[in-house]
Amino acid sequence: MKLKIGSFPVEQVRFGEVDGYQDGILTIQKEAALAYLRECDDHITELDIIIANPGDDTRIVPVIETIEPRCRTDGRTLFPGVTGPVASAGEGELKALRGCCVTVVGKYWGSFGDGVIDMGGEGARHTHWSKLINICLVGDTDEEFERHEQQKCNHALRWAGHRFAEYLGKIVRELEPLQLEEYDFTPVSEKARQNNGLPNVALVLQPQSQMEIPGYNDLWYGWDLNKFLPTFVSPTEVMDGAMISGSFMPASSKWSTYEMQNFPTIRELFAEDGKHLNFVGVILSMLNVAMDQKERAAMMVVNLAKNLGVDYAIVTEEGYGNPDADYVRCQAVLEQAGIGVVGISNECTGRDGFSQPLMTLDSRLNALVSTGNVSELNHLPPCKTVIGNLEALNRDGMSGSWGYDDKLGKSAREDGSVIMEDNNWFCGDHISGLSLKTMAEF
Amino acid sequence: MVKELEKAGFPVAHMCNLVPVSQSVGANRIVPTISIPYPLGDPSTPPAEQWKLRYHRVGVALEALATNIEQQTIFPVRI
Amino acid sequence: MKTVVCYINQFFAGIGGEEKAYQEPYIQEGCVGPVQAIQAALEDAQVTHTLVCGDNYMGSDTEKAVARILELLEGHVPDLFIAGPAFQAGRYGLACGTICQAVQEKFSIPALTSMHPENPGVEMFRQKVIIFQGGKGAVKMRADVQTMIRFANKLLSGQPNEGAEAEGYFPRGCRHEKFLEDKRENTAAYRGVQMLIRKMHGQPYRTELAIPAPEQVPIAPAVSDLSHAVVAMVTSGGIVPSDNPDRIQSASATRWGRYDISGMERLEAGVFKTIHAGFDPTAANADPNVVVPLDAMRAYEKEGKIGRLHPYFYSTVGTGTTEAEARRMAQEIIPHLVADGVTAVILGST
Numbered sequence: 001m002k003l004k005i006g007s008f009p010v011e012q013v014r015f016g017e018v019d020g021y022q023d024g025i026l027t028i029q030k031e032a033a034l035a036y037l038r039e040c041d042d043h044i045t046e047l048d049i050i051i052a053n054p055g056d057d058t059r060i061v062p063v064i065e066t067i068e069p070r071c072r073t074d075g076r077t078l079f080p081g082v083t084g085p086v087a088s089a090g091e092g093e094l095k096a097l098r099g100c101c102v103t104v105v106g107k108y109w110g111s112f113g114d115g116v117i118d119m120g121g122e123g124a125r126h127t128h129w130s131k132l133i134n135i136c137l138v139g140d141t142d143e144e145f146e147r148h149e150q151q152k153c154n155h156a157l158r159w160a161g162h163r164f165a166e167y168l169g170k171i172v173r174e175l176e177p178l179q180l181e182e183y184d185f186t187p188v189s190e191k192a193r194q195n196n197g198l199p200n201v202a203l204v205l206q207p208q209s210q211m212e213i214p215g216y217n218d219l220w221y222g223w224d225l226n227k228f229l230p231t232f233v234s235p236t237e238v239m240d241g242a243m244i245s246g247s248f249m250p251a252s253s254k255w256s257t258y259e260m261q262n263f264p265t266i267r268e269l270f271a272e273d274g275k276h277l278n279f280v281g282v283i284l285s286m287l288n289v290a291m292d293q294k295e296r297a298a299m300m301v302v303n304l305a306k307n308l309g310v311d312y313a314i315v316t317e318e319g320y321g322n323p324d325a326d327y328v329r330c331q332a333v334l335e336q337a338g339i340g341v342v343g344i345s346n347e348c349t350g351r352d353g354f355s356q357p358l359m360t361l362d363s364r365l366n367a368l369v370s371t372g373n374v375s376e377l378n379h380l381p382p383c384k385t386v387i388g389n390l391e392a393l394n395r396d397g398m399s400g401s402w403g404y405d406d407k408l409g410k411s412a413r414e415d416g417s418v419i420m421e422d423n424n425w426f427c428g429d430h431i432s433g434l435s436l437k438t439m440a441e442f
Numbered sequence: 443m444v445k446e447l448e449k450a451g452f453p454v455a456h457m458c459n460l461v462p463v464s465q466s467v468g469a470n471r472i473v474p475t476i477s478i479p480y481p482l483g484d485p486s487t488p489p490a491e492q493w494k495l496r497y498h499r500v501g502v503a504l505e506a507l508a509t510n511i512e513q514q515t516i517f518p519v520r521i
Numbered sequence: 522m523k524t525v526v527c528y529i530n531q532f533f534a535g536i537g538g539e540e541k542a543y544q545e546p547y548i549q550e551g552c553v554g555p556v557q558a559i560q561a562a563l564e565d566a567q568v569t570h571t572l573v574c575g576d577n578y579m580g581s582d583t584e585k586a587v588a589r590i591l592e593l594l595e596g597h598v599p600d601l602f603i604a605g606p607a608f609q610a611g612r613y614g615l616a617c618g619t620i621c622q623a624v625q626e627k628f629s630i631p632a633l634t635s636m637h638p639e640n641p642g643v644e645m646f647r648q649k650v651i652i653f654q655g656g657k658g659a660v661k662m663r664a665d666v667q668t669m670i671r672f673a674n675k676l677l678s679g680q681p682n683e684g685a686e687a688e689g690y691f692p693r694g695c696r697h698e699k700f701l702e703d704k705r706e707n708t709a710a711y712r713g714v715q716m717l718i719r720k721m722h723g724q725p726y727r728t729e730l731a732i733p734a735p736e737q738v739p740i741a742p743a744v745s746d747l748s749h750a751v752v753a754m755v756t757s758g759g760i761v762p763s764d765n766p767d768r769i770q771s772a773s774a775t776r777w778g779r780y781d782i783s784g785m786e787r788l789e790a791g792v793f794k795t796i797h798a799g800f801d802p803t804a805a806n807a808d809p810n811v812v813v814p815l816d817a818m819r820a821y822e823k824e825g826k827i828g829r830l831h832p833y834f835y836s837t838v839g840t841g842t843t844e845a846e847a848r849r850m851a852q853e854i855i856p857h858l859v860a861d862g863v864t865a866v867i868l869g870s871t
Contacts, residue, residue, distance in 0.1 A: 328462070359460075368729055399798065480804035
């Protein structure tokens with residue numbers, strides 16, 4: 001499967017009379033875009049587009065999702081099974097607006113899985129998003145059934161974000177890209193014929209799927225990953241919109257849809273493909289809550305790996321806590337089967353740093369990359385501009401903030417300053433591979 | 443928690459779904475439950491079934507508390 | 522100017538060797554013996570006092586020695602406390618560890634010491650006290666003082682701690698995150714793939730998380746007669762009365778609740794619910810007994826299988842809760858169990 005991505009670097013985003021892209025400047029006809037998105041979903045009651053630039057003294061909260069604006073040149077829907085009918089992904093041509101992202105923001109209400117982005121100051125280093133131009137889609141809906149729920153599907157706003165990403169991507173559909181990336185995934189049996197003597201490496205992905213009722217989990221071609229069993233897929237499918245992010249899991253441990261579209265660990269494996277290793281694809285697993293589900297998934301991953309002739313694997317989980325059991329178990333049984341593993345995830349060592357870093361431990365895990373500690377405390381000064389609603393930090397049960405604490409007070413104070421855990425940074429531990437954090441003994 | 447309670451001399455039956463977690467936090471008497479959101483009764487089954495399962499597994503936990511053990515033990519459950 | 526108080530033993534104080542090892546603690550203004558090297562290395566701080574104590578006195582009459590030293594420190598509480606270096610001297614190492622820990626706890630100020638890796642004080646105190654890796658004997662005095670005081674200077678001037686390895690002290694099991702320079706080679710994706718390639722080729726690599734050996738907990742003896750047992754239920758599943766009166770947090774909990782169940786046959790939906798944010802709450806809210814099995818416990822109580830059920834259940838939330846918090850909460854719960862003569866506990870986790 002060959003996937004081509006044509007890049008259009010975006011250096012400035014502005015509003016104007018006509019949609020357009022020229023010399024790095026993306027122009028959006030705001031009212032037309034908003035009218036389109038409202039027309040697609042009448043649950044949306046309020047909607048606005050606000051641009052946040054790197055370095056701005058701006059705090060964005062509650063952040064629900066980030067997506068890279070893209071389109072398919074053949075007219076196929078950008079996220080099959082989500083923004084349009086189910087259709088095959090993984091081959092063909094995409095055009096992508098680079099250096100920016102659609103950032104979906106709740107205008108008033110947040111939920112457990114939502115996060116924070118600081119565009120400037122000390123908080124900026126905590127997320128990759130502060131390096132991008134955030135095209136914020138800020139809105140509210142009539143989804144009254146979950147208005148005061150801690151867990152929200154955020155369906156209308158998330159889907160609006162995916163549609164908006166495609167809408168923006170279409171602006172460059174007919175233009176010549178400045179740069180063309182190619183991801184050429186050779187079929188496994190073809191690789192075997194080439195017999196180049198390099199070890200076969202698979203990437204095991206454990207996307208978030210812990211909610212038993214539909215509407216919250218990551219989707220694969222629109223299918224809820226809770227009702228799923230490990231499958232072999234092409235890495236190019238992941239990058240071509242087959243998977244979208246969900247709304248459950250503390251924000252810093254999530255993979256957003258942007259990260260799936262650009263999955264950094266997939267890119268690094270492609271970079272080494274044919275040099276130091278044969279990248280033989282992705283084993284797509286999931287993260288369910290019951291022990292038998294975890295065991296079944298681990299067994300199936302190992303058997304898929306064995307039957308694909310995998311010699312080494314990288315395992316990565318979208319989450320921490322309960323999902324650590326899947327993450328650790330999967331690696332332990334792979335190692336037991338003679339398949340050497342590297343694991344990539346974050347840790348939860350507590351605010352004091354002294355807690356057990358993963359929820360379960362197994363001494364067979366001997367090569368781990370750590371992307372941060374979910375419980376580090378952050379003291380953040382006020383920002384001049386807030387996109388969204390700071391009160392969500394106190395009120396809506398976000399995973400890293402609170403409305404009441406005997407010693408620390410509430411998370412968002414009247415003067416706009418904030419105290420919160422790393423848990424709240426939107427995808428802040430960038431387990432997908434973007435993370436510039438590690439863990440050390442102090 | 444389980445460690446502190448045992449250290450204080452209380453035998454503890456740890457009823458949990460994620461047995462490896464229980465093992466790594468140092469629980470000594472472990473009784474498996476069926477899931478995380480509903481440890482002792484699957485809501486998709488009739489209430490009578492849920493009760494049978496719950497009654498059985500709590501019974502196993504009580505027996506575990508009265509059983510002397512030499513090492514970390516997972517007590518088997520029938521339903 | 523910031524202030525420092527140092528601790529040394531009888532030998533380094535120059536009052537004698539073994540024959541003075543039972544020397545009682547005393548305090549002296551300014552620097553004594555090797556403390557002069559510490560003073561010389563300090564950038565912007567003054568050693569106001571030196572404490573001296575015999576190693577054997579500290580070792581054999583620890584409680585008294587510590588109490589006396591803490592008393593001597595009253596009125597001279599510094600910004601930083603430094604003991605040693607103790608090199609490979611076992612008794613001196615234990616003394617340094619003991620007094621550093623006591624000073625830290627009593628005055629909430631940082632305390633540093635330095636020892637050779639084989640000093641038994643390292644294993645005993647490394648999790649509680651910052652112990653710098655030092656040489657075998659006093660010939661390493663200069664180097665060991667330099668390493669320790671480089672860090673002391675940072676600490677006193679508010680510069681960031683670069684981590685145990687970079688600073689040269691023994692790891693304490695205290696893990697925090699660290700930011701790397703923004704370049705591709707430092708991304709987790711690159712680190713992971715390169716680590717795998719090194720692992721493949723049998724080349725040395727460093728895991729970013731070394732898995733520690735599991736801790737064994739002594740097994741509490743079984744209850745001898747279940748039919749007389751008083752059993753208590755504890756849950757980390759966040760089951761609370763519907764208004765969550767103790768405001769237990771739905772993740773990273775620091776609070777717990779104790780809820781009266783006397784006279785109740787089961788936990789009714791609507792009266793109790795879960796506030797745990799780590800799982801789908803639908804089932805637990807519809808029937809809280811699937812998390813806290815009050816109905817089943819009552820049945821066994823009626824049958825006489827157990828003596829009686831403790832009239833309260835205890836609840837907190839397990840997700841993201843630090844071990845230290847969980848330990849504290851358990852310690853706060855224990856007296857309630859003891860007071861009612863509880864003999865066994867069923868702990869339910871979600």
